[in-house]
Amino acid sequence: MKKEELKKLIDTAAGRIPADVVIKNCKIVNVFSGKITEGDIAISKDQIAGIGEYEGKEVVDAEGRYAVPGFIDSHIHIESSYVSPEEIGRLLVPHGGTTIIADPHEIVNVCGIRGLDYMMEASKGTKLDIKYVLPSCVPATPFEHAGAVINAPEMEEPIKREGILGLGEFMNFPGVIQGDDSVLEKLLVAKREGKIIDGHGPGITGKELNAYAAARILADHECSTVEEMEDRLERGMYILLRQGSACHNLRPLLKGVTKENSRRCLLCSDDRQPKTILQEGHLDNHLRICVEEGLDAVTAIRMATLNAAECFGLHDRGAIAPGYRADIVLLDDLKEFHVDRVWIAGEKTAEKGKYLPEVCCHDISSVKGSVIVKDFSEEKLKMHLKSNKVNVIEIMPGGVVTKKTTAEIRLDENGEFVRDPKEDIVKVAVVERHQGTGNVACGFLKGYGIKEGAVALSIAHDSHNIIVVGVNDKEMEFAVKSLIEQEGGIVLVKDGKVLESMPMPIAGLMSDQSGEWVDKKLTDIHEKAYEELGICGDVEPVMTLCFMSLAVIPEIKLTDMGLFDVTTFSFIPVEA
DSSP states (O other): OOHHHHHHHHHHHHTSSOEEEEEEEEEEEOTTTOOEEEEEEEEETTEEEEEESOOEEEEEEOTTOEEEEOEEEEEEOGGGGTSOHHHHHHHHGGGTEEEEEEOOHHHHHHHTHHHHHHHHHHGGGSSSEEEEEEOSOBSSOTTSOOSOOBOHHHHTTGGGSTTEEEEEEEOOHHHHHHTOHHHHHHHHHHHHTTOEEEEOOTTOOHHHHHHHHHTTOOEESOOOSHHHHHHHHTTTOEEEEEBOSSOBOHHHHHTTOOTTTGGGEEEEOBSOOHHHHHHHOSHHHHHHHHHHTTOOHHHHHHHTTHHHHHHTTOTTOSSOSTTSBOOEEEESOSSSOOEEEEEETTEEEEETTEEOSOOOOOOOGGGOOOOOOOSOOGGGGOOOOSOSEEEEEEEOTTSSOEEEEEEEOEEOTTSOEEOOTTSOEEEEEEEOOSSOOOOEEEEEEESOOOOSSEEEESOOTTTTOEEEEESSHHHHHHHHHHHHHTTSEEEEEETTEEEEEEEOTBTTTBOSSOHHHHHHHHHHHHHHHHHTSOOOTTSOTTHHHHTTTOTTSSSEEEETTEEEETTTTEEOOSBO
């Protein structure tokens, strides 16, 4: 801040000069005192000068609405929305979002630091203030091929960047607990710069949790029970209460929020698809749920604002008070949390559900062409089995956890799988798409329910190789080749024809189209998946499949290197 700007701010606060903007006739929610007072909010450039009675060059009548600080999403993966950073800003701001803490884990696993560079540059095209954390686990595991390997030396430069708050969710919690040398080096990269380390530690208890917390892991968004939540709070961690498109932990965890611990509780979405945003909203939806579950409205607002700001060291925002950044949301009430208008850094950015600034899209050429597959053909899908008894990945309803089962299948004279229409067992394959290794691994999937054609995705957590499932090798081959041709995304095929597709030219993870377009495409894809391919109605055809290669979620998954038993952390043969 320049001296003349500071002088102007102070003069405005003192009432010696008119404010740039005054929001009059509003009920101001004070997240420090917990009180709600009536008055004006004076804005000088991008900061709040004061609250009370003020005159301004521009006067806005709030008409008795509630004024609250801008909402801060404490953990989100933009890539999981399938839209660009500019577009996520257009979608979130009308719902009161003014800041998000984004972990670009997905695109960095595909494109390395080049992916981070793109995300940071693209973020300049939206008024939403996107802060980033540096992905800590690239690749997520050593049991698959990703597009990059980022260790401590590669972290030294980006961790110093303005806008990088620290290290992203440290999913390699066994490495932290065991004090692995390479993990310690990563942790020290952040510590030397005085930056935060975000957490990801499902199921850790006792002394192992002590070890994880001792590394000063800041927060955890993976709690699913009140007991897990309390264990972490008692060890000084912040808890991020998650309500995404896939994981809904907010309602159960709210039962553990008390007057004493609420200041260590934050709200986050983690993964939120356009359909969810367009139909339910963003943190305004979280706040509705909080109040529905009996939480005091001001406490809930504090969790979406001040708590998040303090947790991540954003000391310039999170409250409506003198000297704070002018991120302000006008709400019709404190029950439905309907957003009327939004200001970000003193600029009105949304009104009546519409994002006001022009959306400026960054060039995507640096992250295009990320689908690099070597010598793929139907032949790569041959398994040459000697036994008809095989290990099977069985989908468990309602989530991404799988069960390891065995089954007897039909084989032809060459030891190749022949699908039995009466049995819900199909072939699944993962095709390496980053390094041109030519790796293709095959296994068997139960519970997906596909009866015709094939589905192929370039979204397969966390390394995002191609995953394909189908009723026969020919349909699977056609699906993969169609996906390669459109540079990634989603493809549904049947009888050698593309039924529906959604290209994702941004690293094979994100569309360059609008959120509404993505929503319609996904709706069409789901309809065709159920009606034309016969996929089970209780299975989310895209999201379920993209987690079938995530080798950190039990019990059994498939990577480009083979069938992986998560319970033993080892590869196992397909034949049982």
